[in-house]
Structure formats: structure tokens, C-alpha cells
Amino acid sequence: MPRKAVSKSEDNGGEKVYTADIIKKAVLEKMKNLGERVYRDLVRGSFPELDIPSRTTKNIVYNEELRQYVLGGKMKERTTRNIRHLRPFAQLLWIASFAKRLLEAGKTSTLRDTYYVAIGEGIDFEDQDESDEMIMELESIIDSPREDFNIFPEERAAIYGDLVIEYTVPGFRGKRVDLSSHPDGFAIGPALTTAEFVKCGAEVLFVIEKGAVFSRFVEEGADKKYKALLLHTAGQSPRNARKLIRRLHEELNLPVYIFTDADPYGVHIASVLIHGSALSAHIKGINIPDAVWAGVWASDITRYKLPSMKLSDQDIKRLSELEQDPRYQTDPWRKEIKEFWRIKRKAELEAFSKYGLDFIVKEFLPERLAELQKR
């Protein structure tokens, strides 16, 4: 059944108001509150202070309701009473003021770019790591991902399929594009991430690690056969692509299936999409707990007699890390990690081409989907 997206835009006396506008307004409001808190203290003649959520591993807990790792209640106090806190306090305020300017100007930036602007404005960051850290602190304080204050990743995923979007970014507001009009895929940058979904004929979303396999799915017509949107992460999924996948799942009710290589890195790519990354435990809404890792599993290597390679030392190291990680203590993760240890081999998505280029779409895909739906 094709889904028709309900546009969330509201009429506001002529000018359309998009979800992206509402998010932007809410974030600006939070920035304003942050500024006012500091300002009030200063006017009162007291030292400004902030409570900042602690982002250490000890303060990361699993939230059953959200089905993701989140920060616990531990806070660290940052007070201008302490001379050693003054520098990070000022850095944080500058980041917030820069974010505010970005939102007001309708411009975007990246972590790297922000660092250079800071240098230009005489803000004393030791290196980019330090400004990145402040951006993450701001995320945790205002409880919004940095994409919501227009700081986007450098990397680009791409998407293709039966979905019409409407842009909300300056210069393109109200314009629409049909994502089935370019089979190589639409790069997912600031404009696509913040677009509204207008009309969707797709019923499922396939998320694919590799460009070659994305092309294969397009060429074999997987988008039509399964009424599927195809999204190519180009390795580890950029954060804004994770956010987009979440929106496609929530707003359009699309089930999400993830296809990665059968190696510890592929396991990690799938898991970050599903459980979130440790680095972003302070961010809600960019993981997809309902998404399903559909392969390639370690057990598929034997089952499909896939051409495989020995696990490298780095794979082994990563596998040991996965084994310790609380996110991998249930099946299929536990079972598949065990299988990796048993066979000590890995295989790529392209390995199915052993049985011909169309095997992955014509044989593997229907088999796997049927199997997952029986669960």
C-alpha cells in the first residue's frame, strides 16, 4: 500500500511553516535561555555557572523506553568562580553564539569550519578537538543534535527511490524534487536532511554500506520489486543520514533493513544505526531502534559459501571490543560475534556476485526478508 505522507507544514498567514522551522525556533529559544541564565548571573553580580551533563562512559546508561544509550544523571559544574573553568566557559558561550548566528543567517557549517571561524574571531582553541568538544557540550546542554543548529558532517550519503521531498532551506523553500529521478542517488546534505516528505510510494527502506551494492540494487530494480527506498551510507553512516533514516522510519512508517559487509566493522556500522554510538549517547533521535541488521552475517559466509578472507589483526581487536560492549550482548549480535570467532573469516557484500551479479537481489534478498519477517 503506497503511503501518502502527511505534510507537517502549517499555514502561518501566507508563509508556510515547516517542521525544520519549528526545530530551528526551539533551538534558538534554548540558546536564548542559556544566554539569559548567564546574563542574569552577571547582572546580579554573581559568578555565572552551568551544569553540564557528564559524557564519560560511566555516565552512559541504556534507556529501555528510548531503546538507546543515553546519559545518566551525573552533571559536572562549570563555574566562573573557578579560574580554570573560565576558558571552557567562554569557549562554550562562543560556540552557542556562533550556532545562533548560523541559524539566523540560514547558513551551515562543519566541525572543521567552526574551528577556523573561532580562530578568526580570536577564540583560544588549542586545536579542533577542543572546539569539537565544546560543540558536543552544547548539544548535551540544549539536548539537540548539532545538525539542528546547522553544523553538518563533511561526508555525504546518498538516497534514491519513490519519494517526493520539499525543501525548507533558503533559496529552495517550497521547491520539490522527486528522489526517483536520479538513479545514482541524491547526496544527503543540509537541504535533504531538513526537507519535508511530501509523497512516498515506497514501503521499505534498504540501507546499504557499499556504493557498488547500491548500484546493483538500482540496476536489478530492487526499488521497484520491493517498493524500496535505497540509501547508500558510504561506510559508517554520517550523522545527518542517521537522522534522515530515523525520520523516514518515524514519519513514513518505513521498516528499515541494513546491509553491511560481514566483518566487525560492518557489525559496528549496523549497530550504530540501531543503538546509536557511544560518542552520541548525549543525543536523542539519531538512532533507529526498530531497524534490522539484514546481513551479511558471519553465519552467511558458511551458509552461502561466500568467498572470504582471514580476519586481520585489526578485525580481531575490534571483535574483542565488540564482545565487551553492552550493545552486543543479545542476538543476533552475540551469535554472530561467536561465529566470527569460530570461522575467523570475513566476507563482503559484493561476495554474492560469485553467483552472478543479480544473485544478491534475486535470491539472497527475498530469502533474507522472508526469514526476518517470520521472526
Add this chain to the structure above:
Amino acid sequence: MPRKAVSKSEDNGGEKVYTADIIKKAVLEKMKNLGERVYRDLVRGSFPELDIPSRTTKNIVYNEELRQYVLGGKMKERTTRNIRHLRPFAQLLWIASFAKRLLEAGKTSTLRDTYYVAIGEGIDFEDQDESDEMIMELESIIDSPREDFNIFPEERAAIYGDLVIEYTVPGFRGKRVDLSSHPDGFAIGPALTTAEFVKCGAEVLFVIEKGAVFSRFVEEGADKKYKALLLHTAGQSPRNARKLIRRLHEELNLPVYIFTDADPYGVHIASVLIHGSALSAHIKGINIPDAVWAGVWASDITRYKLPSMKLSDQDIKRLSELEQDPRYQTDPWRKEIKEFWRIKRKAELEAFSKYGLDFIVKEFLPERLAELQKR
């Protein structure tokens, strides 16, 4: 003056014939000739033999007319008379037959993918390096890049701007898309690489190494201000993007300006676009001799007082290599490499953000273009 592209498609009794079709037909013809040569020998009862262009550095020479490095006249003989030649001979024929099947089926593949198909069909390749080598031998024998027999890179560049294209790939033949309709950019895969240019309002092409700077150019309206197409290589440009840039230059007469980081890797990215890479000296038509490296130059670091970092050991190593390379013996390369040695520092494209996000488009870009046009 906006250019109107002259479509090269011809009417062929109803079914349109695209340039891509003509290329495909020519490549199939070359494959057929290759097969016939071997077959004829077999029928005659003599040992099949092939002369294969030598791709060693000693056989790479600069061709003044083509303004690129090409292979010299040195050939190596591969004869089935020699038992040690039998294996690579058979491997090469299999690659050619696979390429023929790809073209006939209208499907694409990658180097990696091809390796797995080979395994599946019982072809004895030690590893992927060996099958890659055979694909490059086939390129050199039939004098066509592998994209012309549908083997494409995994990586994706992206493009945005005032250009309407018409697809030639199965399922999309005759459909058109306006590349100004998606500001995050259209991924450049098999469909875009082989598309015809139908209508172009752009007068120049800016090729940009970094995603952040591509977004900056879009947001600051560089496409409109300069009537520019914007192409984002995402680091080293994938081969098919190089081919596309060449086509945009040749078919639409667009001047090409390249923007990279000011570091030895950025120099290399620009130079490969202009002179071709040593690895593809056996391929014609995927470099752009008229393209201009527009920055960031080593000399810009001092001139614009850009935030900079010390060259790493790897940068130093790469710089020494560049110094030995015949492609870098003229200015601006020689001059800028000298400057790198003098200051021993590097800077990124984003470093211009020191002067505000819009500086790179509003100040640097017009200054640099004026300067280059005076030369």
C-alpha cells in the same frame, strides 16, 4: 553567454542513438576483434599471442599534443607457447568476456565486484590485485577506460548547477533531470557519467575537494554569481568524475578551476585532474590539460595569513616525491612546492572561514579568478 549544448544523439529510425551507445558499440567491436584474433590462431592450429603495451614507469612518456602522460611504444608479448603465460592469457580473456557481458546486459560492476564474479566462475585469481591488473591490461589493449566497458569506481563525487542532462542507461533512457534541482548535489555514478548534456546555462566549472566548501559555494550562491557548475570530488577525484569533468570542458567549452587544500595531497589531487595519474597513463581522455589549479596555494598561506599546521612526516615524504615527478617541473607547481619547503606548513580550504563564512566566495574567489584571467 549561456551555452546551449548541441545534443549529439542521432535519430536512428525511431530509437535515439546516444554518444554512450556509440562508445559501447565501438568497445564491443574491439572486444570482438580481440576474440577473433585469438580464435583465428586456434583454428589455424597456431599458439594465440597478444602484444600488450608495457605499463612500467620506463614506458611512460609525456605526449605534447595530448598534454598528458601516455605509454611509449614498448610492448610485452604474451604467448600461449610459453606455459607461464597461459594463466594470465586466460585471465585476460575472461575479463574481456565479462566486460562484453556487462555491456550487452547494460549492467555495471566495480573492480571488487568483478573479482568476486571471477571467483564464482572458477577463474584462478590469486587476489583482487591480480584481477585489477588484468582489467588495466584490457584497458591498454583496447585503448578504452574501463568505465567504457561498465566497470565503475565505488566512490562518488557529486555535482550541482544549471545543467539539464538526459540519461542513456537502461530504465532511464530519454529521461531528463535538471542538476540545479538539488542543492546537496547529484551523486556521480554510472547514469550521470554516461548522460548527454541537453541544456547548460553555466559558463564555468568549479571543482572542489571538500564537501564543506562545496556547501559553502552553494549557500553563498557562487553558482549564480559566476554561472558556475559546482563539482565536489570528495578527496581524490574518482575516475568517472574526471571523465565527466573532461566532457563538460570539451562538449560545453567550460573553463575548469580546481580548489584543493594547500598541502601536498591537494597538489596531487589537482595535478591528477590536469595531467592524469601515473596509474592511468595507458588511458586517454580522463584528464583535463586546460584545467587550472586555482588554490589554495602554499603562497596563499602567507598572503592571506591563513591558520596553518606543520607539515607531517607523510606530507614531507609526499612533497619529496612531487619534487622528483616530471609533472611538477613547471610553475605554478615548482614555485608552490618550493614555498611548501620554505614555510613547512599547510592549510585547508576551510581556513578562509577565519575571515567569516562568506569570505571564500565573496573575497577570495573574485580575487583569484581576476588574477588567473590576467595571466
